[in-house]
Amino acid sequence: MDQQARRGQFISLEGIDGAGKSSHLDAIERLFAAAGREVVRTREPGGTPLAESLRALLLNEAMDPLTESLLVFAARRDHVVQVIQPALARGAVVLCDRFTDATFAYQGAGRGFDLAVLQTLERWVQQQEAGAALLQPELTLWFDLAPEVAAERLAGARMPDRFEAQPAEFFRRVREGYARRAAEEPGRFARIDADTRREAVWAQVEAALQERGWLK
Ligand SMILES: Nc1ncnc2c1ncn2[C@@H]1O[C@H](COP(=O)(O)OP(=O)(O)OP(=O)(O)O)[C@@H](O)[C@H]1O
Numbered sequence: 001m002d003q004q005a006r007r008g009q010f011i012s013l014e015g016i017d018g019a020g021k022s023s024h025l026d027a028i029e030r031l032f033a034a035a036g037r038e039v040v041r042t043r044e045p046g047g048t049p050l051a052e053s054l055r056a057l058l059l060n061e062a063m064d065p066l067t068e069s070l071l072v073f074a075a076r077r078d079h080v081v082q083v084i085q086p087a088l089a090r091g092a093v094v095l096c097d098r099f100t101d102a103t104f105a106y107q108g109a110g111r112g113f114d115l116a117v118l119q120t121l122e123r124w125v126q127q128q129e130a131g132a133a134l135l136q137p138e139l140t141l142w143f144d145l146a147p148e149v150a151a152e153r154l155a156g157a158r159m160p161d162r163f164e165a166q167p168a169e170f171f172r173r174v175r176e177g178y179a180r181r182a183a184e185e186p187g188r189f190a191r192i193d194a195d196t197r198r199e200a201v202w203a204q205v206e207a208a209l210q211e212r213g214w215l216k
């Protein structure tokens with residue numbers, strides 16, 4: 001097994017609700033499986049029994065932004081310790097539908113919650129060992145789409161949860177939050193223009209993965 005395979009790859013998918021990210025998870029998984037890689041597909045909030053219980057509360061129960069942020073990070077801590085770190089240690093590809101960028105976009109930009117508090121929680125939860133870098137995805141596929149188009153795509157598709165029921169203005173702020181995160185870390189983010197047909201979106205996703213040289 002080569003060095004890259006032993007280390008594993010952590011890939012997150014991000015975007016406002018309805019941007020189309022989940023539609024490409026199967027195909028990404030197939031690409032890595034065809035390259036002989038173990039793929040661990042997971043999501044946030046969620047990914048463990050405890051975190052999935054917290055997800056149900058987060059998506060359905062009214063709460064203030066601090067409570068929301070604490071629950072998101074509590075779920076993340078369990079997910080990181082139980083699933084993500086062990087998978088990366090055995091060389092798997094971790095394909096995660098949302099991670100901490102969602103917290104900065106939704107709780108930070110969307111709700112207007114204190115970014116410094118989020119940064120502190122991020123350090124507590126994603127610190128791997130003293131002095132080491134925080135656990136972060138190596139690649140974040142950001143599906144960028146206007147809130148109006150995303151809302152049209154979601155209309156009638158399912159009962160909106162507590163986030164999906166937010167007005168367009170909320171999602172404009174969330175989108176800006178993602179744009180700021182992407183500008184801060186251009187090497188980690190690949191912006192996917194999601195305002196096009198599925199095949200054209202997929203071509204961008206595949207290109208971003210090929211560029212990293214992980215599919216050989
Ligand atoms: N390129 C596309 N063009 C038109 N419709 C699309 C496209 N991609 C996905 N859709 C449709 O848009 C809706 C939302 O897609 P999807 O569930 O993949 O989004 P998502 O980003 O995962 O949303 P959420 O985060 O809210 O779960 C689905 O009904 C899906 O079939």
Ligand SMILES: Cc1cn([C@H]2C[C@H](O)[C@@H](COP(=O)(O)O)O2)c(=O)[nH]c1=O
Binds near residue numbers: 072098107163
């Ligand atoms: C990780 C994370 C998620 N959220 C929000 C974003 C979405 O509206 C839901 C998850 O639903 P999905 O259909 O699985 O995308 O949760 C958030 O507000 N903060 C977070 O950190």
